[in-house]
Amino acid sequence: MSFADDTNESHGDDGGHHLPAVEDWPRGFGEASWWPFVTAIGATGIYVAAALYVLGQAEDPIVGSSIGPIAFIGSVGLFLAGLYGWLYHAFVVNFWEKGTDEHGGGTLQFAMILFLCSEIATFGAGFIYYFFIRASAWSTEGFPHLVGSLVIANTAILVLSSITLHLGHIALRKDNRTRFLQWLGVTLVLGVVFIGGQVYEYYEFIVHENFTLTEGAFGSAFYGLTGLHGLHVSLGAVLLGIVFVRGLRGQYSAERHTSVSTASMYWHFVDVVWIFLVVVLYVGAEI
Secondary structure, three states: OOHHHHHHHOOOOOOOOOOOOOOOEOOOOOOOEOHHHHHHHHHHHHHHHHHHHHHHOOOOOOOOOOHHHHHHHHHHHHHHHHHHHHHHHHHHOOOOOOOHHHHOHHHHHHHHHHHHHHHHHHHHHHHHHHHHHHHOOOOOOOOOOOOOHHHHHHHHHHHHHHHHHHHHHHHHHOOOHHHHHHHHHHHHHHHHHHHHHHHHHHHHHHHHOOOOOOOHHHHHHHHHHHHHHHHHHHHHHHHHHHHHHHHHOOOOOOOOOHHHHHHHHHHHHHHHHHHHHHHHHHHHHHO
8 A cells, every 4th residue: 555545544434543653643734743742842841840840849949849750750751752653753654665765865864963953052051051150159069079980981881882883884884784783782782871870870969979959050050961961862772772673674774774874973962962061060060
C-alpha cells in the first residue's frame, strides 16, 4: 500500500491509524503534527516545576513544598510522551517506504545545525547568568570539592563516547554495518554510564555535602547548567537508542545514513558543552 493510500484510509470509520505517532493527529489537521508542541509544553513545565520547587523551599513559601516535585513528574512524563511521538513520526514511521534521504541529507543536516544554534543560545544564557554572579563578591565557603575523581572520570567517559561514535560512523561509511553497530552500542553504554555518574554526583552533593539547588546563587547556577546538560545527554541517548534499533533492523548503509550523521552532530555538541562546563563551572568555582 502506498503512502497516499494509507492517508486515504485514515479517514475511514476506524481512523486507519495503528502507529504510536500518527501523521494526522489530531484528526482534521492533515499532516500537521502536534507532537513538537506537546514536547515543548512538557519542557516548559520542567522549568516551571523547578521554579515552584525553589518557591516552596523559602522561609515563607507561597506554594506547598510538594507542588514542585509533582509538577516535575507530570512535566517529565508529558515531555517524554511528546518526544516519543515526535521522534517516531519524524525518523522511523516512513523510513521503509521513503527513507529520510529522499528529503535531502544536506537539508536535514542544515536543520540540525540551526537547532544546535538555538541550543547554543540556551546554554549561553545560562553561562551569562553564571558569569554575572561570578563577577560579584565571591566566596567558596560551604561549597563542596567539585573537581574530584568522579567528574574527571565522567568527562573521560563522555569524550571517549564521541570517539567511539565517530569510529562507528566511519565504519558505516565503509559499509561495515557490524562494526558500526558494535561501536554504536559502546557509545550508548558510555552515555548511560555518564548519566548514571551525574546522578550519583548529585546524590553525593545533596546527601553527604548538603549542597542543594537552594544553596545560594551558585547552587542554582550549578544544578541549572549541569541539569540542563544532563537532560540533553539523556535526549542524545534516546536518539542513539533509536539509531541503534534501526541499525539492528538493517536500515542503514554507506549510502543511507542521514539520521546517523544528525544524531552524531548532536552528541558531539553535548560533549563540547560538557568540556566547557567543566572548565567554567567546576574548575572556575575553585579559582
